[in-house]
Amino acid sequence: MKDLIDILELSTDDINGLIKTALDIIENPAKYSEKCKGKKIATLFYEPSTRTRLSFESAMLELGGSVIGFSQASSSSASKGESVADTVRVVSCFADVIAMRHPKEGAPYVAAKYASIPVINAGDGGHNHPTQTLADLLTIYREKGRLDNLTVGFCGDLKYGRTVHSLISALSRYEGIKIALISPDELKVPNYVKEDVLEKNNMPYEETRSLEETMPNLDILYMTRVQQERFSDENEYLRLRDSYILNPEKLKNAKADMCILHPLPRVNEISVAVDDDPRACYFKQVLNGKYMRMALILKLLAEKEAGRAQPLKEEGDLIRGEIKCQNPMCITTIEQELEHVFRLVDKEKGIYRCIYCDSEAKR
Ligand code: NCD
Secondary structure, three states: OOOOOOOOOOOOHHHHHHHHHHHHHHHHHHHHOOOOOOOEEEEOOOOOOOOOHHHHHHHHHHHHOOOEEEEOOHHHHHHHOOHHHHHHHHOOOOEEEEEEEEEEHHHHHHHHHHHOOOEEEEEOOOOOOOOHHHHHHHHHHHOOOOOEEEEEEEEEEOOOHHHHHHHHHHOOOOOOEEEEEEHHHHHOOOHHHHHHHOOOOOOOOEEEEOEEEEEHHHOOOEEOOOOHHHHHOOOHHHOOOOOOOOOOOHHHHOOOOOOOEOOOOOOOOHHHOOOOOOOOOOHHHHHHHHHHHHHHHHHHHHHHHHOOOOOOOOOOOEEEEOOOOOOEEEHHHHOOOOOOEEEEEOOOOEEEEEEEOEEEEEE
């Protein structure tokens, strides 16, 4: 593989290999401190970030490499109207790997198509966030000793929470996973996750509004922030933002060894009184993210060096330029020259999905 845009581009063996490398980095940091000497990562962040950008940057620095990039679109030529395709062709002249965060869904996919160096999706709109998932998986593995046979509850904004979509996809690779989706009706997981991941892989799941009722069954509770920046209606956000607040009282019904995760930043969906609970793992998750990003950078650079960096394949039953993507968050809405491409995902129902953002179209 050349890039990491969607977590499902990694096989179970790939994920296990990254976990093995990360654990070795934790044990033997000195062994890795010069592995990327002379290499550069470009962090292209068109949207705010604390953890993810600094995590990529410290990952590269701890591998002996260096960092270039920008942390807001306004300080890049995007503000002059430069396309993602042109920007990454330029950055390919300066760096060895790109980490890109963008508010439009599918932007890192476009970047991967045009960059000659590996591109890592560091979060695209409300769509995907595969490296947060790597952080989540290493945390689950270190806390529970396994990635299979777990009941995992996702709570909060499951519609726009991109970390939720990527983690559910990754968990579909493991046996014995049961999923509880805890959210208000307005913030349920999108169809592409429900139909293409949960149902397609026969993963048992329930949708519920009640955190309290679900709590006793959970091995992992994944709390999320209501994603204010994705709402077109501020009042709707204000109405939904406090739907769930985890506090010590609610944890009384939880298993003694349940693991509480949150990709952070937290607003008020986990009360600070929970932070001292031994089940609270969200700050460990941040550190695990750095180790997994180190492992990922090493893997992508090694594959490129070995000539194994296969670019993204646009395969399957595709229709090009015939229908337009209707999702206002899709990269095609701001980059007019991009060809609209849809992939057939359900032959019987005639359902196609946009290759950039996964939103649905019927023919
Ligand atoms: C998440 C994100 O950006 O999607 N943060 C992160 O990368 N750790 C979650 C969020 O912003 O709520």
